[in-house]
Amino acid sequence: MSFDELSIAEKKILLYIACFFKGRDRRYVTRILDSCGFKAGNGITKLIEKSFLTITKGRVHMHDLIQEMSRCIARKDYPNTMAWVTQEIKETLKTSSRLEAVEAIVETNHDQSSGRPMPYCSAKVFMGMKKLRLLEVNNYFTSSEPAAFPEELRWLCWSDYPYQSLIITRGMTNLVGLELPYSDILQVQMEKEVILTSLKSINLNRSYMITSFPDISGVPNLERLNLSCCMQLREVHQSVLNHEKIIHLDLTGCMSLRSLPSPIKMKNLSRHSFLIIVKISKDYQKSPWRQGG
Incomplete structure (x- = not known):
């Protein structure tokens, strides 16, 4: 799956997790992202289905290459x-x-x-x-x-x-x-x-x-x-x-x-x-x- 094929909300959720929350507790991350208006529960589930994210022992993870790609996008497209x-x-x-x-x-x-x-x-x-x-x-x-x-x-x-x-x-x-x-x-x-x-x-x-x-x-x-x-x-x-x-x-x-x-x-x-x-x-x-x- 390409980043460009994600919805606007899914893109923001992915970028926030890549920049800030990799390795953090899923429930805690969900509460914070929900507070920002991202409907994170559904968004995180979809990103898992599309292989951008994984959950290990209740914590949100992603491959190092996906994290680096996402951070580059954040710097370039959302300066x-x-x-x-x-x-x-x-x-x-x-x-x-x-x-x-x-x-x-x-x-x-x-x-x-x-x-x-x-x-x-x-x-x-x-x-x-x-x-x-x-x-x-x-x-x-x-x-x-x-x-x-x-x-x-x-x-x-x-x-x-x-x-x-x-x-x-x-x-x-x-x-x-x-x-x-x-x-x-x-x-x-x-x-x-x-x-x-x-x-x-x-x-x-x-x-x-x-x-x-x-x-x-x-x-x-x-x-x-x-x-x-x-x-x-x-x-x-x-x-x-x-x-x-x-x-x-x-x-x-x-x-x-x-x-x-x-x-x-x-x-x-x-x-x-x-x-x-x-x-x-x-x-x-x-x-x-x-x-x-």
Whole structure:
């Protein structure tokens, strides 16, 4: 099969996987690509049938030659749309005309050396990225805490986020996934009366400094919340335990969390997450939800 014979959606899915996601978990990749509007479940299946992709132990793979071909096509036919190599990311961020075309930035070869890395750019750079839908970066990507992100942003993954807060604004209404694992964040702030109907996943795994998790009444469709190994977490807002859409809640390793507010009314919580709550909350055995079976 030729690349040219693929549908537009199949081409984009193939290019995103080749540039960013080869070897990653299929379910995770599907969630991210779905958030970008690609209907990835069906698209990945078709690419497997056409021998562009394979699945091994739940992970998405492709032949090295297909990956290299796809990356060449991305650079030639979709210039500045996707950036994944450190030097190319830096060059893209230097030019305002290039910023206007950027749809996705994913650091695939970030520097793991010790010491504080040099930032790529000013936090104001996001003002020029009107089309940015996917951002997956690490550590000091910007020289200061971002005050705002592009309105089109669908998935934000910022590992080792080095700043103490992140403000969720009205301009982030398209955001589907928010991931800040291993961050230095003390609190997640939400603008008053902001409603995020698109947000379905929040991951603050191993954010050791955070002490409380806020009111999420304005996130009505949240399905997954990962607060595992947040060692200083002492308080979880009642709105989390009253949320009707959450199916996965991970509180394992939250050593400072001694109890959970009751009653717990999470009717869609999966059995796996139910066991996590039993382990973490000493007061759970006395809760009305437990007594009700």
